[in-house]
Amino acid sequence: MAKIFITGGLGFIGSHVAELAVAEGHEVAVFDNLSTGHRSNVSAAVTVFEADLRDAGALDSAVGAFRPDLISHQAAQASVPKSFLNPEQDAEVNVLGTLNLLESARRHGVERIVMASTGGAIYGEVPEGTVGRVGGPERPSTPYAVSKLAAEQYLAVYAHHHGLQGTVLRYSNVYGERQNASGEAGVVAIFCQTLLRGAAIRVNGRLTSGDRGCVRDYVYVGDVARANLLALGGHLAPVFDVGTGTGTDARTLAETLMSGVGVTAPIVGAEPRKGDVQRSVLDGAPLLDALGEVTPLGRGLARTFGWYQQTQEAVLS
Secondary structure, eight states: OOEEEEETTTSHHHHHHHHHHHHTTOEEEEEEOOSSOOGGGSOTTSEEEEOOTTOHHHHHHHHHHHOOSEEEEOOOOOOHHHHHHOHHHHHIIIIIHHHHHHHHHHHTTOOEEEEEEEHHHHHOSOOTTOOBOTTSOOOOOSHHHHHHHHHHHHHHHHHHHHOOEEEEEEEOEEEOTTOOOOSGGGHHHHHHHHHHHTOOEEEEOSSSTTSOOOEEOEEEHHHHHHHHHHHHTTOSOSEEEEOOSOOEEHHHHHHHHHHHHTOOOOEEEEOOOTTOOSBOOBOOHHHHHHHSOOOOHHHHHHHHHHHHHHHHHHHHO
């Protein structure tokens, strides 16, 4: 079994990676600034270092103290709108923070880093009838996409010059339990919480207000965690697409959620959002081949809604 260090390990995806790693018998430590994460997201078996990725000294101290074999790098500034509002902070976290981690990994003899990246933002607008994939066109059009692509390339440099093994996971739109209901990436969380409030679901248009909304490739967080553990074991390609190959527009997403959980609400149209990619779908074959099966959207949405429902009931009780 290995010692695994997870940045952003108290957050949405990172905590699921930590949970699965512990279940598989690994020794796990997480590094998190608690900007969106919560200590309750991981068990007492997990060592917690509370600090910011941009604090090179604190990060190096944590890596040096834990002495990991493997690192799962999930911490990021992951909001496209925020990357436009504050591109400097986006680069500080995603580029300079990643460099801090790579330097610590080099100094302390880490074997492999698995880095969470973004297929949706890097591939940009994916034309109808096609999918974004490794080796295909890259159309980064946001500060967030540029910073994540730069981080990927820094990892490749460290692999080439310092022998640090690395795997990049290019995520599509990840959803599931513990997701923060903020920003477009949290649309499933937003819809779940909207239903629980008994309010109308708002769907931002793709081209005009009132249309069916932008198309996204929704992948369940449990499948993403499984892909991360395979990557940490060195079983995936150096750059790997984590998506399902199926596009779902926002209105269909809302309808599928309501149908699966037996709760209904009106759907109202809203204006398109600035900077939104209209269609983003990744190649689903790599993930399916690696996992054998992926979680169907309806099943994943039902699990996610059930978690938010239980969480709300716990708060109210």
